[in-house]
Amino acid sequence: MAETTSPVKLEAPTETPQELIISGKESLENYIQKGSDAGTFDASLPPLEIPIIDFGLLTSPSSSSQELEKLRSALCSWGCFQFVLRASVLEFQVINHGVEPALLNKVREATKQFFGLPLAEKKKYYQEDGNFDGYGNDKMQTLHWSHLLYLTVHPEDKRQLKFWPENPEYFRETLDEFSKQSEVINQILLKAFARSLNMEENCFLDMFGEQALMLARFNWYPPCPRPDLVLGVFPHTDGSGLTMLLPDKEVGGLQFLKDNQWYSVTVIPEAFVVNVGDQLEIISNGIFKSPVHRVVTNSERERISLVMFYCPNQEKEIEPANWLVNESRPRLYKTVKNYNRLYFEQLKLGKRAIEAALL
Ligand SMILES: O=C(O)CCC(=O)C(=O)O
Numbered sequence: 152m153a154e155t156t157s158p159v160k161l162e163a164p165t166e167t168p169q170e171l172i173i174s175g176k177e178s179l180e181n182y183i184q185k186g187s188d189a190g191t192f193d194a195s196l197p198p199l200e201i202p203i204i205d206f207g208l209l210t211s212p213s214s215s216s217q218e219l220e221k222l223r224s225a226l227c228s229w230g231c232f233q234f235v236l237r238a239s240v241l242e243f244q245v246i247n248h249g250v251e252p253a254l255l256n257k258v259r260e261a262t263k264q265f266f267g268l269p270l271a272e273k274k275k276y277y278q279e280d281g282n283f284d285g286y287g288n289d290k291m292q293t294l295h296w297s298h299l300l301y302l303t304v305h306p307e308d309k310r311q312l313k314f315w316p317e318n319p320e321y322f323r324e325t326l327d328e329f330s331k332q333s334e335v336i337n338q339i340l341l342k343a344f345a346r347s348l349n350m351e352e353n354c355f356l357d358m359f360g361e362q363a364l365m366l367a368r369f370n371w372y373p374p375c376p377r378p379d380l381v382l383g384v385f386p387h388t389d390g391s392g393l394t395m396l397l398p399d400k401e402v403g404g405l406q407f408l409k410d411n412q413w414y415s416v417t418v419i420p421e422a423f424v425v426n427v428g429d430q431l432e433i434i435s436n437g438i439f440k441s442p443v444h445r446v447v448t449n450s451e452r453e454r455i456s457l458v459m460f461y462c463p464n465q466e467k468e469i470e471p472a473n474w475l476v477n478e479s480r481p482r483l484y485k486t487v488k489n490y491n492r493l494y495f496e497q498l499k500l501g502k503r504a505i506e507a508a509l510l
């Protein structure tokens with residue numbers, strides 16, 4: 152998540168993990184989790200039976216109550232759902248063109264092309280100390296088998312264009328278009344989330360504010376020789392308010408934890424996966440769950456994903472919405488400001504920020 156001063160030390164990757172291991176600069180051991188978190192991973196887990204929400208039924212104030220109930224139940228039990236966007240759905244919304252499969256393909260193509268560039272070219276966009284945007288990797292004690300590119304996309308005056316790839320040449324305009332459409336989709340979702348709890352439809356949206364932060368995180372998972380031992384991303388919850396993920400069109404890997412069991416997300420080429428982040432769990436006073444998830448690796452194929460983190464304005468305090476606090480549901484969380492900072496401070500200590508926010 153974006154931070155002006157990132158407490159997690161980020162170092163730009165040099166080569167792919169596999170190249171580093173072959174050249175002897177790094178050991179596979181550095182990628183294998185030890186101690187109580189150690190485990191072996193299995194890509195063929197039970198499929199995640201998360202609901203597929205009909206986005207079209209959420210877009211009007213008189214959304215079908217059945218679809219809202221389905222949404223509420225997904226957010227409270229799994230904390231995530233999938234939805235497929237048809238171009239027609241957004242045509243009558245604020246924007247006059249929808250997210251078409253062609254745009255999704257372009258975004259995925261741009262992602263693949265960028266990560267496929269020679270290192271010398273990618274180096275131009277390396278993360279710098281004290282700045283979160285840019286190309287790098289999560290420098291945790293045990294390494295993730297992935298590289299990433301973080302870019303702040305909203306508010307527009309917070310964009311740092313020097314980290315926006317110019318290669319491929321359509322990267323910037325594609326991300327710009329996709330970000331604008333993602334923002335509209337996120338706003339529609341937040342309104343539907345509020346309506347699903349019988350709240351005034353703008354109440355979550357107002358808490359995010361006009362200066363809501365939107366970060367794009369492009370992930371690249373090269374093939375890994377030991378998918379049974381090495382993870383692409385460790386189990387975590389997102390520090391966002393709301394996360395909208397465009398997964399790889401063909402290669403799976405994302406898994407969610409529920410009741411101590413891991414489930415694999417089914418690959419549906421045109422579907423987004425949406426999950427609640429910690430900040431929305433706080434705002435909803437724990438009614439919506441910020442789910443633990445991870446990414447497993449694959450020995451044969453690379454995988455890409457694009458994650459859009461939508462977060463409340465970090466200058467604003469967030470706290471459980473009044474409507475959701477009552478005698479039978481006492482307030483669970485403190486008032487917090489700049490949750491993203493707390494998130495990374497706790498991550499560095501190997502802890503979950505949401506626990507530090509509990510009253
Ligand atoms: O690549 C994915 O499917 C998910 C990545 C993820 O969880 C994240 O970037 O926070």
Ligand SMILES: [Fe+2]
Pocket residue numbers: 387388389444
């Ligand atoms: Fe995540």
